[in-house]
Amino acid sequence: MTETRTVTTESTTTTLLELRAVRAAYDAITVLHGVDLTVAAGRVLALLGPNGAGKTTALRVAAGIHPIASGELLLGGRVMSGAGPRDLARAGVCLIPEGRGVFPNLTVRDNLWMMTCTGRPRAEIEEIAFARFPILKRRAEQIAGTMSGGEQQMLALARGLATDPAVLLLDELSMGLAPLVVGQLYEEVAEIARRGVAVLIVEQFAAAALDIADRAAVLVRGRIAAQGDPDRLRDELAAHYLGSAP
Template sequence: MTTTGPARTTGAVAPVVAPMLELRGVRAAYDSIDVLHGIDLVVPAGQVIALLGPNGAGKTTTLKVASGLHPAAAGDVFIAGRRVNGARADELACRGLCLVPEGRGVFPNLTVRENLWVMTYAGRSRSEIEEAAYARFPVLAERRHQHAGTLSGGEQQMLAMARGLATDPALLILDELSMGLAPLVVEQLYGLVADVAAEGVSILVVEQFARVVLGVASRAAVMVAGHIVHEGLPAEIEATLSESYLGAGETEH
């Protein structure tokens, strides 16, 4: 599998980089309720894309479809140029896609160490993963024998991020990183996101409260009611944000 490498050459004319993630006309539904009405979204290799939108816009569902947790009713999902419709989430995870889900992406009844051990399915050994995680977040090393459920919210989110980063994913998908966290912690986490992006990882970030993520994103899209209604540079998006939200909540931060 070469999906972990971002570059792929097609033809002799010029090297064209396939986007890391591309959704084409994706539709999805829960039972009979349509949630996504044809989403087109591209995460170019090595860039940070922010997906914004009010509650219930379908952002999380978009991520679920992209990561194989929820089937697409129509349309195609490409990862590094390969069509991956119907692939299971664990297959994608083993091939370099990492989704940090909404809330805390940790197993509360496992110790920190055991949480890290679960990540060995993508091909890294236990010690490699532990080293990588502790190097990035020294606080986790202190807490290695503690149950993840007893960590603070920020530490739990760090553990979840550590999981994502320790396996060297090609594509990192972050869902509502800031949920329930203190502003300072959120800032730190987004600083980390910027660092990771600088290492060449493609990142798709979903946020409901948008300002903080626009600081690190190279482009952003706004979703409302299952459609992408705005797309552009962070500055443009910021200007039109309140209009797009249409009273769906304040957009401070």
């Protein structure tokens, strides 16, 4: 656990993302049953739970990709329920999906240049990306799909940061990566949060996420089973995953 994970500026008290009593379904099957979550500026919330708990659906709701059956999605205190992914992206929400979401047949530079759709010039996008992840500068002309999984995840994060997000949503950042690489990526995520971004991390494998999280929540069968201090939930996590927690 890092000593620097809690930011004590005034901005950290500002709730940027809130799911309020959110229910969501796929056809007739309800997946989220009245989920409440809040993420403040400069803070990291780790959303944990077993496979099939509804974690990715919660992220998709927050990004406007999946509709809300009932409840509310708020961004900066403004109700955004029903807004589409493009509108939420323009409002500052950035989703890094499971599987990294880079274009494997394009070079690293071409992947970055595609983010000029945000209105930022190429030079500025490259400056941000290469300052955050220097290895991407060395790989600029390399085909993205030939890089390691960790490097591709860095590229996905760099692309997301090009949008200058207020809210960053991360789905299974550690998927298929070595523990050392995961630790390095999460150090970058912690730094992103320290700059005032609200970060919501979905992870099945909890250790790295809990190390940088300010708060954690456990989602089980579409309901929040526990929420609070990461260190306390770390001790209780196995019981929640196995269904034996009270």
